[in-house]
Amino acid sequence: MHGYTANKDDILKRLRRIEGQVRGLQRLVDEDTYCIDVLTQVSATTKALQSFGLTMLEDHLYSCVADAIAEGGDGARDKVQEASQAIARMVRT
Amino acid sequence: MHGYTANKDDILKRLRRIEGQVRGLQRLVDEDTYCIDVLTQVSATTKALQSFGLTMLEDHLYSCVADAIAEGGDGARDKVQEASQAIARMVRT
Amino acid sequence: MHGYTANKDDILKRLRRIEGQVRGLQRLVDEDTYCIDVLTQVSATTKALQSFGLTMLEDHLYSCVADAIAEGGDGARDKVQEASQAIARMVRT
Amino acid sequence: MHGYTANKDDILKRLRRIEGQVRGLQRLVDEDTYCIDVLTQVSATTKALQSFGLTMLEDHLYSCVADAIAEGGDGARDKVQEASQAIARMVRT
Numbered sequence: 001m002h003g004y005t006a007n008k009d010d011i012l013k014r015l016r017r018i019e020g021q022v023r024g025l026q027r028l029v030d031e032d033t034y035c036i037d038v039l040t041q042v043s044a045t046t047k048a049l050q051s052f053g054l055t056m057l058e059d060h061l062y063s064c065v066a067d068a069i070a071e072g073g074d075g076a077r078d079k080v081q082e083a084s085q086a087i088a089r090m091v092r093t
Numbered sequence: 094m095h096g097y098t099a100n101k102d103d104i105l106k107r108l109r110r111i112e113g114q115v116r117g118l119q120r121l122v123d124e125d126t127y128c129i130d131v132l133t134q135v136s137a138t139t140k141a142l143q144s145f146g147l148t149m150l151e152d153h154l155y156s157c158v159a160d161a162i163a164e165g166g167d168g169a170r171d172k173v174q175e176a177s178q179a180i181a182r183m184v185r186t
Numbered sequence: 187m188h189g190y191t192a193n194k195d196d197i198l199k200r201l202r203r204i205e206g207q208v209r210g211l212q213r214l215v216d217e218d219t220y221c222i223d224v225l226t227q228v229s230a231t232t233k234a235l236q237s238f239g240l241t242m243l244e245d246h247l248y249s250c251v252a253d254a255i256a257e258g259g260d261g262a263r264d265k266v267q268e269a270s271q272a273i274a275r276m277v278r279t
Numbered sequence: 280m281h282g283y284t285a286n287k288d289d290i291l292k293r294l295r296r297i298e299g300q301v302r303g304l305q306r307l308v309d310e311d312t313y314c315i316d317v318l319t320q321v322s323a324t325t326k327a328l329q330s331f332g333l334t335m336l337e338d339h340l341y342s343c344v345a346d347a348i349a350e351g352g353d354g355a356r357d358k359v360q361e362a363s364q365a366i367a368r369m370v371r372t
Binding site: 001002003004005008011012015016018019022023025026029030032034035036038039040042043045046047049050051052053056057060064082083086089090093 | 094095096097098101102104105108109111112115116118119122123125127128129131132133135136138139140142143145146149150152153175176179182183186
Binding site: 187188189190191193197198201202204205208209211212215216218220221222224225226228229231232233235236238239242243245246250268269271272275279 | 314372
């Protein structure tokens with residue numbers, strides 16, 4: 001069980017919408033749409049992916065990381081470090 | 094004709110790969126994969142989208158914007174401004 | 187006391203270095219340095235600020251957020267939510 | 280002469296303000312300010328640096344890159360490539 005398990009259906013719906021946005025990009029390119037309009041859709045799709053990631057991160061902090069902290073010991077420091085590395089990857093993309 | 098038209102097949106192939114990455118995210122969630130592993134894939138997919146956008150932008154600068162600059166007049170300033178706004182959206186996602 | 191208090195001297199040293207980078211930008215502009223070289227220094231300064239923020243965030247997760255989680259109750263959810271909003275701001279800049 | 284030379288005074292004023300924001304961060308840390316409030320100021324400073332970079336980039340596109348395009352030949356492709364690499368660095372910070 002993970003923090004997101006309880007919201008799995010919503011999460012999968014969100015990911016299917018993002019999949020649809022990427023297919024929408026393919027249609028725009030296929031129809032020779034003006035570059036800037038394609039780039040606007042790229043930014044919208046990137047934003048959707050980002051906010052999906054932020055939701056998953058919050059669930060993770062409030063479940064997996066919180067559980068490790070409640071148990072205490074080295075497990076807590078490892079979980080916080082692991083989450084911080086994931087946050088760094090998100091910040092740098 | 095746009096800057097990317099000559100590379101349309103490569104571009105569509107790239108977008109289909111990104112679509113596959115998003116479907117891969119759905120599989121990870123469906124299989125209750127550990128949150129951090131899902132987040133790692135989110136960052137990889139975001140990076141693929143970003144570098145797709147950067148390639149499209151470079152093509153745009155070297156075709157549509159360059160043509161407008163070569164013609165001169167207000168069209169050039171508008172095209173540079175439009176490209177700068179697209180760049181700002183990319184930087185802020 | 188906050189997570190960063192124990193490392194205050196290092197943190198202040200880091201911030202003074204970033205301040206120096208911003209003053210370095212002023213010198214580059216003052217000396218009519220080529221735009222791309224100025225932009226390269228802007229990216230380096232932004233990166234230094236970002237990694238400063240990521241260090242502060244990790245300290246916060248491992249101190250303030252961990253303490254609130256250990257105490258349990260609503261305080262824990264509020265702290266996680268507050269940290270997630272700070273992470274969202276970092277991701278979107 | 281570069282694209283930004285005509286606005287040098289405004290640019291230097293903007294950079295001095297960003298320098299002030301970084302010194303403000305030092306004060307916050309020195310006064311043991313709550314981590315989240317420091318992180319909020321980090322995001323605000325990062326945003327100010329980013330929009331400074333975007334302004335400089337637009338000036339560069341409309342001057343140095345435009346001039347190279349107007350002259351034509353390999354110089355134009357090099358300038359567009361160089362600008363695209365600077366944009367990639369900005370997007371990835």
